[in-house]
Amino acid sequence: MGENQMQVPAAGAADGLGGLVGVAAQAIDRLGEWGVGAFTLAETILPPIPSEVILPLAGYLAKQGALNLFLVFVTSLLGAYAGALFLYWLGAKLGLERSIRGLSKLPLVDREDFEHAADWFRRHGRSSIFFGRLLPGVRSLISLPAGASAMPLGTFSLYTLAGSGLWNGALIGLGYALGTQYRLIEQYSRFLNYAVYVALAVTVVLLVVRRAKRAKANR
Template sequence: MWGTAADADGSADNLTGLVGFAARGIEQLGEWGVGAFTLAETVVPPIPSEVILPLGGYLARQGDLNLLLIYFTSTLGAYLGALFLYWLGAKLGLERSIRGLSKLPLVDREDFEHAAHWFRRHGRSSIFFGRLLPGVRSLISLPAGASGMPLGTFTLYTLAGSGLWNGALIGLGYLLGTQYRLIEEYSRYLNYAVYAALGITVILLVLRHFKRQRIRR
């Protein structure tokens, strides 16, 4: 690491709410914690990368984390998560994989079918561009594995797309680190935005789930 939270002018302790919680979690877990968060987000999104990666870049700017190591671990985590879903699709096939994963809470079969359609339409380029699209980023690995895409091709496109996405978000957080006082002042408004987005997402997912259930009856 380049320093400690106590040495930095802008400690994560001054951030509040979900943003502060995530920042302090990253601060405690370090660079490899960012990679672990990214891996988990790729498979079953707990906290979106749009929150985790800019916070990682921000803490690197404060001197708490190593910028290059954050980039490496986050890209590795994204790749390992994608590789797990690729392997699942290759071993179980697309239909069995979708049938099993769609039983998870608030996960809809339509999401997997949308990713599969995207893959059929765009081929291997969908692996690269899919990493830049929320909702497609994780699930695109399933049809890739099920279709028998060569692992080398999958790896190349996944690393390229994930590296671009991660680098952009980490870089944004790093640049915002120069405006720490502004971030501190408006962190509570950022929290409100995050809470609202999460709440709306959960409500929409629940409503869609019940709508699907009624249609199937």
């Protein structure tokens, strides 16, 4: 079967994708490039929202002609940077401990995740801002200790944009590269659905276990 037969028209680019991935693809298709930026902003502030799902889908939709590839990259980078700036500002304004105490009350977020990011920053310094953007569990939260330690904003911005650009570009490029292989995208979407469901279930279980242990230790 030729490539032209496998490519999906832009108007129905997200129609064949089911489950959580299908819902995300439909949302991105309707919201456009700025919707990608909004999703990336939310993912930066609320780590359980996975960029590993959103950005490849955006790249896939760009390949189908539903989105502009360059604008997808730019808006995703702006969203990631805006979210990083918010957490940087929060750390600078409230300090690390108060920020962690407040944010750890969010659903599916645990204090240990913030402490892990803070420890990563203490051990690796400014380079942690760049490399941390490539590591799940550290990528979003590394901005807090950077702001709390008064890291220069220019340095923080440079490392954030470089690391986030590399990460976002790789994921968007993956989706774009797979864009003409519609059947492969369908298989990929089913795999992603299972992976996301499992990840969310594991996150919830770990969060419950951690908090139960902490409550028991505080008695």
